[in-house]
Amino acid sequence: MFEDDVRPEKNEKQAPAVIDRSQWARPWAQLKFVSFQPAIFPRMLGEVSRDAKPGDLVSVYDKFGERVGIGLFNPRAKMPLRVVTHTSQILGEEYFETAIRRAVALRKDWFKLDETTDAYRVLNSDGDGVSGLTIDRYGDTLYCDVYSLGIFQRLPKWLPLLHELLGTKHVRVHVDHDLGSLEGIKPSQMKEITASAPDKVKIKEGGVKYEVDFAEGHKTGFFCDQRDNRKRFGTLVKGMRVLDLCSYTGGFSINAALGGADEITAVDLDEKVIAQGRRNANLNQISPNKLKWVHTDAFAYARQMQKNGEQFDAVLCDPPKFVMTRDPAFAAEGMRKYADLNTIAASLVKPGGLFVTASCSGLVSLEDFEGCVIKGVHRLNRRLQIFDRTGPGVDHPVYSNCLESRYLKLLWARVL
DSSP: OOGGGOOGGGTTOOOOSSOOOTTSOSSEEEESSOOOOSEEOGGGEEEEOTTOOTTOEEEEEOTTSOEEEEEEEOTTSSSOEEEEEEOSSOOOTHHHHHHHHHHHHIIIIISOGGGTBSEEEEEEGGGGTOTTEEEEEETTEEEEEEOOHHHHHHHHHHHHHHHHHHTOOEEEEEEOHHHHHHHTOOGGGGHHHHTTOOSEEEEEETTEEEEEETTTSSTTSSOGGGHHHHHHHHHHOTTOEEEEESOTTSHHHHHHHHTTOSEEEEEESOHHHHHHHHHHHHHTTOOTTTEEEEESOHHHHHHHHHHTTOOEEEEEEOOOOOOOOOOHHHHHHHHHHHHHHHHHHHHTEEEEEEEEEEEOOTTSOHHHHHHHHHHHHHHTTOOEEEEEEEOOOTTSOOOTTOGGGOOOEEEEEEEO
16 A cells, blocks of 8 residues: 555646536545545545435545545445445446455355355455445355445345355344444344344354354354364364363364364353353264363453463463554553453463464554564563464455455464
8 A cells, every 4th residue: 555545646746726526427425635545534525416315326536536436425424435446437336236246256266165164254345345344144144244324225135146146045134233323224124134034043164063143142143254263273282281261152162172182171251152152062062071161251260370370282362352442542451451361371371382362453453463462471581483473264355455454363373
């Protein structure tokens, strides 16, 4: 991405004093700057044609009056313009069908995910050119997370195509209450479409089975983004004693058990996901003697193990998002939580043992997260032998002009 996200060929060009907008494709929106970003906030947005209504697909022009793309407009939103594609071509609603077909083809034809799993991300918002929408496929059910009024208005028209391409039957739609209020979205409008959707589905991920509980689970009920990391972790822990902190419904723990770990302790504060984890273990015929579930706070449990002098051959640390805002005070507190948890977790790893730690905070860069973890380990007078840094699976692509959507990051290391 160019410095300040300005394309250099325009740097020396001066915007004309008067721009003739009479021939612009309506409705339209004009940017104050030359930007290649999909997210346009109020300070970046210039004039908008009077006929542009909330949810409209608008033609986007830059400050020089040149056509640069199309986007979804909503004046009441925190992000009033979402540019879905950057192009000088005249495009309309047909763009979205093209984007949906392209996204599905990437998963089915390029990566052939259907051969190994029936649970994966179908649309990854800006990473698939459909800003404001993520869709996860769980068996014959699609789970749609909607962040944009324009998306919400169009989704019913897109669902038949998605079902046709994917062979799915049901859909669940989620709209965050606060965001929906800002966007002007009324979730009640989707009740007819989602009426037939089940509360739970069973999925497969390679040779592993899971039950996804949409009503009780976090976010979409499951985390497809960790699929490859779960599988890899299972291949590294044969014969080991494993601690899984913030285990959620047991994805890493179950892969560890199936991979031949001798003993796994899975710790999570949420009683409901612990219960779901037990059901997942039963689905995979894992003995309770091998996989022990502990319903408690991961920080408190890790500190108690530290006091007890316990150490494990492998420790997995996958906490919830700690940094949720750019506000310096809240961000600093989130980073302190990452530092605290990782320092305690690393202290529980035997010398030469495996340490895998994750962050799903999109506002924290890989380098900052790595630095935070390293500082904590060095505080123990130990060091890491880092052998890999990974992220989500191939079904979570990002566009090069929206790298900030690359949120998940994992460090893989031995603690020496």
